[in-house]
Amino acid sequence: MKAMLPSHIKILDVGPRDGLQNEKENVSTAHKAQLVAMLQDAGLKEIEVTSFVSPKWVPQMGDNTAVMAAIARKPGVRYSVLVPNLKGLEPALASKPDEILVFTAASESFTQKNINCSIAESLERFAPVIEGAHAAGVKVRAALSCALGCPYEGDITADQVEAVVKPLRALGVDAIDIADTIGVGTPRKVQAAMERALKHFPTAEVSGHFHDTYGQALTNIYASMELGVHSFHASVAGLGGCPYAKGATGNVATEDVVFMLNGLGIETGIALDKLVDAGAFISNVLGRPPVSRVARAVLAKRAG
Numbered sequence: 001m002k003a004m005l006p007s008h009i010k011i012l013d014v015g016p017r018d019g020l021q022n023e024k025e026n027v028s029t030a031h032k033a034q035l036v037a038m039l040q041d042a043g044l045k046e047i048e049v050t051s052f053v054s055p056k057w058v059p060q061m062g063d064n065t066a067v068m069a070a071i072a073r074k075p076g077v078r079y080s081v082l083v084p085n086l087k088g089l090e091p092a093l094a095s096k097p098d099e100i101l102v103f104t105a106a107s108e109s110f111t112q113k114n115i116n117c118s119i120a121e122s123l124e125r126f127a128p129v130i131e132g133a134h135a136a137g138v139k140v141r142a143a144l145s146c147a148l149g150c151p152y153e154g155d156i157t158a159d160q161v162e163a164v165v166k167p168l169r170a171l172g173v174d175a176i177d178i179a180d181t182i183g184v185g186t187p188r189k190v191q192a193a194m195e196r197a198l199k200h201f202p203t204a205e206v207s208g209h210f211h212d213t214y215g216q217a218l219t220n221i222y223a224s225m226e227l228g229v230h231s232f233h234a235s236v237a238g239l240g241g242c243p244y245a246k247g248a249t250g251n252v253a254t255e256d257v258v259f260m261l262n263g264l265g266i267e268t269g270i271a272l273d274k275l276v277d278a279g280a281f282i283s284n285v286l287g288r289p290p291v292s293r294v295a296r297a298v299l300a301k302r303a304g
């Protein structure tokens with residue numbers, strides 16, 4: 001029997017943040033703002049713009065305030081930013097995001113490498129951040145990295161996922177991202193992790209954040225859709241990688257997700273041609289072709 005799939009999928013493009021954070025060469029503030037403009041013009045309604053982390057740790061995001069000031073906000077589009085601690089919260093809120101993202105992991109070792117603390121300490125740090133954001137009327141999402149596997153610890157179980165999802169919910173986080181940081185998840189394992197998230201958060205507040213390192217991301221999106229999950233993250237042109245997960249590639253490319261959903265007759269509100277233009281633009285800035293297979297095919301077809 002065919003599973004019922006959601007009729008509408010929400011895509012959050014994380015390209016400007018997750019996609020660019022690992023780039024060694026500085027990408028100018030103007031180019032970042034231009035990328036956001038092209039994504040919203042293509043129909044993206046959710047964009048992760050930048051992060052308010054330490055510029056010593058992630059120099060590429062050091063122009064966070066300038067980028068937020070430079071974007072031309074479009075009504076109906078929601079802009080999110082990463083915030084690791086209270087120090088990041090003040091400038092983040094001053095930049096007027098619609099949502100902030102706190103981030104921890106299902107793996108102790110990754111949490112230590114990524115944010116220099118234990119999982120328990122990360123939750124302690126988040127409490128005042130969540131309170132401050134809510135007091136300012138800003139929604140708080142939490143990312144759970146390494147929910148399907150860890151570069152340092154290997155396998156991660158659904159029990160480990162739930163062990164962090166549950167306290168995050170208790171802290172008052174509004175939404176949760178199940179993140180496959182190193183792209184090792186496969187459909188049944190993804191469903192097991194998603195089921196644990198769905199035990200504690202409403203379906204509309206659970207997102208899949210899949211890196212495509214092992215080529216499993218589209219399949220994992222489909223497997224999540226079978227459970228009713230209808231919010232996914234993707235990165236235009238397949239940009240990205242994680243500074244604390246060696247060899248990890250970018251998120252699944254937004255173009256590839258839109259192509260699959262178009263084929264399934266599922267509404268996204270995103271114009272594929274304009275999305276390919278946005279991916280071509282930023283790939284040109286970075287001096288390499290898009291990773292997205294769909295973008296490459298469309299660009300080859302255009303070139304005749």
Ligand SMILES: CC(C)(COP(=O)([O-])OP(=O)([O-])OC[C@H]1O[C@@H](n2cnc3c(N)ncnc32)[C@H](O)[C@@H]1OP(=O)([O-])[O-])[C@@H](O)C(=O)NCCC(=O)NCCSC(=O)C[C@@](C)(O)CC(=O)[O-]
Pocket residue numbers: 018021051052053054055056057058082084085087088089103114115116143144145146179180181209211242243
């Ligand atoms: C979390 C910290 C800040 C702790 O860093 P720390 O060194 O433990 O913190 P600290 O409080 O001891 O501060 C050290 C220095 O950083 C400064 N500092 C401290 N906080 C801030 C801040 N917010 N903004 C600006 N500066 C800050 C602070 O002022 C101080 O400066 P100094 O006195 O040495 O000049 C650090 O570890 C950090 O910034 N890590 C970066 C983590 C990161 O950005 N990772 C990538 C994003 S997560 C991700 O990509 C995964 C995700 C979400 O996409 C999902 C997935 O796929 O898995």
